[in-house]
Amino acid sequence: MNIYGASGHGKVVFDILKSRNIQIDSVFDDNFEVKEFLDFRVIHKPNKDQLKKPTVLAIGNNAIRKKVALKYEGVISEAISHSRAIISENIQIGGGTVIMPGAIINSGCSIGKYCIINSGAVVEHDVRLGDFVHIAPNAVLTGNVSVAEGTQVGTGASIIPGVKIGKWASIGAGAVIIEDVPDFAVVVGNPGKIIKYIDE
Ligand SMILES: CC(=O)SCCNC(=O)CCNC(=O)[C@H](O)C(C)(C)COP(=O)(O)OP(=O)(O)OC[C@H]1O[C@@H](n2cnc3c(N)ncnc32)[C@H](O)[C@@H]1OP(=O)(O)O
Numbered sequence: 001m002n003i004y005g006a007s008g009h010g011k012v013v014f015d016i017l018k019s020r021n022i023q024i025d026s027v028f029d030d031n032f033e034v035k036e037f038l039d040f041r042v043i044h045k046p047n048k049d050q051l052k053k054p055t056v057l058a059i060g061n062n063a064i065r066k067k068v069a070l071k072y073e074g075v076i077s078e079a080i081s082h083s084r085a086i087i088s089e090n091i092q093i094g095g096g097t098v099i100m101p102g103a104i105i106n107s108g109c110s111i112g113k114y115c116i117i118n119s120g121a122v123v124e125h126d127v128r129l130g131d132f133v134h135i136a137p138n139a140v141l142t143g144n145v146s147v148a149e150g151t152q153v154g155t156g157a158s159i160i161p162g163v164k165i166g167k168w169a170s171i172g173a174g175a176v177i178i179e180d181v182p183d184f185a186v187v188v189g190n191p192g193k194i195i196k197y198i199d200e
Contacts, residue, residue, distance in 0.1 A: 001077060002026045002050065004068060005058030006037035012100055012119070013058040014038060019083040019101070025053045030068075051075045057096055057114060062132045062150045062168075069096060069114045069132075076114070085117075094131065103135075112149070130167065139171075148183070168198060 001022050003010050006029040017024055027040040028050075034042050043050060054077035059065040069076060081087055081099035088106050094113030102120040105111065109123055112131035117123060121135040124142045130149035135141065139157045147153065148167035159165070159177040169181050172188030181187055184198045 002028060002046070002053050002055040003037075003058050004028045004055050004072070005060075006031075006034045006040075006042045007058060007060065009060040009116075010037060010058035013056050013080075013098055016080055016082045016098060016100065017056070020080070022080075026050050028055070054078070056080055056098060058098070060116065060134065062134055062152060065114055066132045066150065079111075100137075118155075124161075136173070168200075170198060 001017060002025055003013055006027050014024060027037045027042050028046050029042050032044050036042060055072060055075045056077045057065055057069055059068055076096040078095050079093045079097040082101040084101045085099045085103045090107040091105055091109040093111040096114040097111055099117045100119040103117045105123045106125045108126040110128045112129050112133060114132050115129055116134040118135060119137045121137060122140045126144045127141045128146040132150045133147050134152045136153060136155040138155055139153045141159050142161045144162045145159045147165045150168040151165055153171045154173035156173055157171045157175045163177055163180055165181040166183035168184050170186045171177060175188050175192040176190035177192040184200060185194045186196045186198060187194050
């Protein structure tokens with residue numbers, strides 16, 4: 001399998017693959033200044049042969065991940081998870097999603113494509129996540145929460161049951177979200193308040 005993204009996030013993806021005894025063939029990155037990644041020489045323009053192996057996207061930024069995912073859609077891997085994540089068998093999960101160590105995903109969830117469920121995040125029963133969502137470390141999504149495409153839920157944020165969060169929004173680290181959040185909103189604090197909107 002290949003890793004696309006010679007970054008800190010890429011190192012955690014590397015550990016996920018190792019936890020599943022999956023061989024890493026090549027590491028790609030668009031940045032020509034990044035030449036090495038762990039024991040790998042970074043490839044900047046992968047050729048057709050190199051792209052025959054399934055490729056895991058290891059790009060933390062949701063918008064950049066979307067751009068690269070659309071370019072390489074045919075070669076992106078199935079969802080992958082660390083062997084020490086706890087994942088219900090009764091969930092749906094889209095290709096290209098990565099689940100870090102210690103994450104918990106409970107029954108009835110529907111997780112989109114190309115999401116990141118980061119270390120120790122809790123995704124409770126019946127949560128729905130759109131594509132390109134990032135749930136940062138230790139964030140907690142309680143039952144029946146929904147998060148639309150491209151939104152980042154910051155580290156340690158908590159969202160009470162049933163709240164709906166719009167697309168391409170950003171929930172600040174440690175925020176406590178007790179009401180619905182509109183598209184593109186940036187929300188911080190306890191209780192969460194909108195401080196601005198992200199430029200579309
Ligand atoms: C493995 C990994 O590392 S995964 C990485 C996960 N990443 C995260 O969790 C990051 C989450 N991001 C944040 O919390 C960011 O601060 C954001 C997105 C909420 C805001 O970022 P920016 O748009 O750059 O806002 P900026 O830093 O200019 O702050 C704007 C105001 O909000 C305040 N603010 C920013 N973040 C927070 C926060 N989490 N909680 C409370 N207040 C905050 C700032 O103090 C500032 O207040 P002021 O105007 O009174 O000075």
